[in-house]
Amino acid sequence: MLSEVPSPGWRRCRWAVAALTFGLASLLAPTALGAAVAESHAWVDQPITGPWTPSTLIDEPKSRWREPLPAGFDSLSFPHFTGPDFNELFTTAELPNLSSISASPTITDSAEMDEQVRTEAVERGYQRRPLPADYALMRLIDDGLALQRPAAVAWLALEQDAAEHGFELELKSAYRGHRYQRAVFLRPFEAPYAFDDLAERLKMSAPPGYSKHHTGYAIDISQAGHAHFGSSPAYEWISADNFAIAKKHGWIPSYPPDGGRQGPVPEPWEFTYVGVEAILCFHQPPAGDDPLCNR
Secondary structure (H helix, E strand, O other): OOOOOOOOOOOOOOOOOOOOOOOOHHHHOOOOHHHHHHOOOHHHHOOOOOOOOOEOOOOOOOOOOOOOOOOOOOHHHOOOOOHHHHHHHHHHOOOOOEOOOOOOOOOOOOHHHHHHHHHHHHHHOOOOOOOEOOHHHEEEEOOOEEEEHHHHHHHHHHHHHHHHOOOOEEEEEOOOOHHHHHHHHHOOOOOOOOOOOHHHHHHHOOOOOOOHHHHOOEEEEEEOOOOOHHHOHHHHHHHHHHHHHHHHOOEEEEEOOOOOOOOOOOEEEEEEEOOHHHHHHOOOOOOOOOOOOOO
């Protein structure tokens, strides 16, 4: 995704996307938390807000591979990744329709307190994440949740695959803007936000500006009838063989169990989309025999 320099051994797949800036300055600009909390809380439950309407049209991702992979593809052909590998893969993937990282959004009414939150967040391994570049390129799915176009296609494919294996997956969260993430992060606190248990909160939630959900490439999912996704049959299915099923559809665990210093504690319900090509080509030599990765 984003701001770190990709590892030199990886020839990543190139995407060509026209990223046009929409007139959303007022929607995305940081505001004082006190004013935000005083607003109607309708937007807390509706992450899709603002003067834009994502299309419901789901189209094919622009890729050499048709995603998900063709039937019969051997899942064992996917590389085996460690937790840090998964985290690096998302952070360095060149995903389309992402803006440059802007100034840090406001968290509270205190600049000093905001700096404390950001400092401790970075110490835990959180990284700044970009917002979509053009919101018109998003796709609206599942009760008003939005995803980037390739991720929307991949989610529907994963959902169908799960259904064919007897698992009912539910999409609980997708794209989140700064304002929505601020409400999520501050939900347990009350003004003037003493943050006596800030360390504990950072184990569970990213402050605004640091959530992978900002990109439109992260999802939270659950299995119907199961309170804890990490102990559900669907999670056992999707995570088997180093998350082979997720990889088949271009998804990887967002905060894997062995991810080390990555921000929150492991979150079995959150997955990020990087695409099948990025998974297959991760750390491939730039000049090899594989025509998919040799670009």
